[in-house]
Amino acid sequence: QVQMVESGGGLVQAGGSLRLSCAASGGTISNYHMGWFRQAPGKEREAVAVINRVGDFTYYADSVKGRFTVSRDNAKNTVYLQMNSLKAEDTAVYLCAASSVFLPDLDQTWHSWGQGTQVTVSS
Numbered sequence: 001q002v003q004m005v006e007s008g009g010g011l012v013q014a015g016g017s018l019r020l021s022c023a024a025s026g027g028t029i030s031n032y033h034m035g036w037f038r039q040a041p042g043k044e045r046e047a048v049a050v051i052n053r054v055g056d057f058t059y060y061a062d063s064v065k066g067r068f069t070v071s072r073d074n075a076k077n078t079v080y081l082q083m084n085s086l087k088a089e090d091t092a093v094y095l096c097a098a099s100s101v102f103l104p105d106l107d108q109t110w111h112s113w114g115q116g117t118q119v120t121v122s123s
Helices: none
Strands: 003-007 010-013 018-025 033-039 046-051 058-060 068-073 078-083 092-099 117-122
Touching: 003 092, 018 033, 018 092, 018 117, 033 068, 033 078, 046 068, 046 078, 058 068, 078 092
Parallel strands: 010 117
Antiparallel strands: 003 018, 018 078, 033 046, 033 092, 046 058, 068 078, 092 117
């Protein structure tokens, strides 16, 4: 089964930017819709951004629309999340996952979760 490794997280000031990467191995991501999720302490995991198999359709949570951009490079087996204008409330562990169906909010349809990368935004 495909495995994901996230990277690119860190500590950034409010208003700053980060670019997260999700590198897959053991399979090809071109078979899947790919999603970025986040989980903050004491909160449920939420879908942040999802991109379809070929990269021509996306979903964004209302809280990140206009600030985050999801993209993918199937040749590199990698998915990206460009995060701009970061806010303190974006602080969370960010994870990527794969799915055969495009249902961002149906958690049980997502698999191959990575370990996540911590994003901390200081205000």
